[in-house]
Amino acid sequence: MICIKNMIEYIMQQREGLAVYQTDDIHYYKMSALRFIKNKCIDAFFTYEGYIKSCQKHLKSRYKIPVIICDEMMFIPLGNTRTYETIWINYPALRSICELTNGIEFTFLSGRVLNVNINRTSWQRQTEDLIRIRNTKVKHFHGH
DSSP, rough: OOOOTTTTEEEETTTTTTEEEETTTTEEEEHHHHHHHHHHEEEEEEEEHHHHHHHHHSSSOSSOOOOOETTTTEESSSSSSTTTOOEEGGGEEEEEEEEEEEEEEEEEETEEEEEOOOOOOOHHHHHHHHHHHHHHHHHHOOOO
């Protein structure tokens, strides 16, 4: 069961620092989005670097790999993960996705809307990778 109270919807850099948009609040941190993601990985007992290396081997994909931390945190980077301005979308927090002529409109559980100029094909590949990773993790956790 996914709890939507205080659920992270997306994270992005702002003038004030890293903005973590949650269903009912916004928190600011003095760190990069990648550092925030790496800290969440450590909190879940794995390293970001090991996770990415494993995904690259199994997915045959090298860039913009979704990071699944738990059922409530499945982050999809909308750009290069090492780029300061990259927005990370938390997939379980999405209510709807609408394709626009110049990108995608994301609507989150809170009703918050985010318009991003990204390629639909790239987003689709990343969501397919996320589903493959999630299914593989579930299979390994519950046995073969």
